[in-house]
Amino acid sequence: MAFLRRVLTLLILALPPAAWAQGEPIGIVIMHGKGGGPMFLVADLARSLEGKGYLVANLDMPWSGRRNYDVPVATGEEEVTAALEGLRQKGAKKLFIAGHSQGGAFALHLAGRLSADGVIVIAPGGDVSTPFFSSKVGASLARARALVAEGKGAEPAELEDFENARGNYVVRSAPTAYVTWFDPQGAMNMERAARAVSPGVPFLWIAPTNDYPALRKAHPYFYRMLPANPRHRFAELNADHRGAPTASVDEIVRWTRQVAGAAQP
Secondary structure, X not given: OHHHHHHHHHXXXXXXXXXXXXXXXXXXXXXXXXXXXXXXXXXXXHHHHXXXXXXXXXXXXXXXXXXXXXXXXXXXXXXXXXXXHHHHHOOOOEEXXXXXXHHHHHHHHXXXXXXXXXXXXXXXXXXOOOHHHHHHHHHHHHHHHHHHHOOOOOOOEEEEEEEOOOEEEEEEEOHHHHHHHHOOOOOOOHHHHHHOOOOOXXXXXXXXXXXXXXXXXXXHHHHOOOXXXXXXXXXXXXXXOOOHHHHOHHXXXXXXXXXXXXXXX
């Protein structure tokens, strides 16, 4: 018996720490922010979670700098659904959706449409429903709608996007796709999305203390709209908007393992 115990101990110690610390595999889909990509601000987050034994799908979303809204919202939803299924097929027993900035706003939208064990929004932003945002892209949205009405919705056109750090800039996108992302009453209306969250879906809301002033005010406002859930957590971390994904690693690990019922690190 003593020999068997020594053999079992050696086998356990031979496993990577994350393999035995985490318990059942946790899968997480990560979505970057506006104009970004999987190899930029969310890259450290993805690598860190993989190093802790998570199964990670770090996606290149339709609003990336490479894609520029190349598909409509419905296709973006399908891409996340496929990523969740891919993680499930790899052995994930619990599945989470995470997004930074615009990815966080889209994660908020998905919480009312897709099945997941929890949702993580990291400095979510990109609400298209505000008068301020409409003042920046309203003319471009009207032009896109006019092109759709003229039967030119599938022809790529130079349209405008807006981001706090960059101001207005041009994206080349098919008007039919562009309209779905910039519709003030559509997927990226954060108030509509928060009120449509499926009851029972727990949220980790990461609110960086050095975020953009408008977002610092918006975080508690939208968080309070979520359906009540004792597993919700509003986490204020010492970070700015761009550094929030990297700063969120430990909080995400603690919260997802708690929600998933896994062992703590």
